[in-house]
Amino acid sequence: MTTYQETRPSAAAKPVRWAADAVATMREGARLRLDYSAQSLWRVDRMIDGLRREETPYAAVDSVLRGFGAYAGEVIARQSGAEWWATGGDHWIRTPDGRLWDPIDEARRCFTGDGSLRLLCRDATHGAALR
Known part of the structure; x- marks a missing residue:
């Protein structure tokens, strides 16, 4: 019997661990x-907003943001059947469409006040819901 993680592509190894x-x-x-639900991304967005409002230095939260972005990517993967893709050290989610x-860059955008992991998940999984 194989586990969920064993059947994933190798590009997923790092983001799954970060998440x-x-x-x-x-x-x-x-x-x-955090339970890997789309609803949990509301809490993550609020957590990132709190870090921004406290004026936490970016260098102090870079790895936290990477983890939150990877978490959002995992939520998208689990909700839509998306897969992680990697090249040159960057990681993306590719949805079935x-x-x-x-999502990692989106977490960084959240920290600057220009993004939302919750909305990213909604947009990424919308196509999956229509199938």
């Missing part, structure tokens, strides 16, 4: 439960 680390860190440090999404 799991973000889930564990939020559970242990912030007492925030062939579109590419960059």
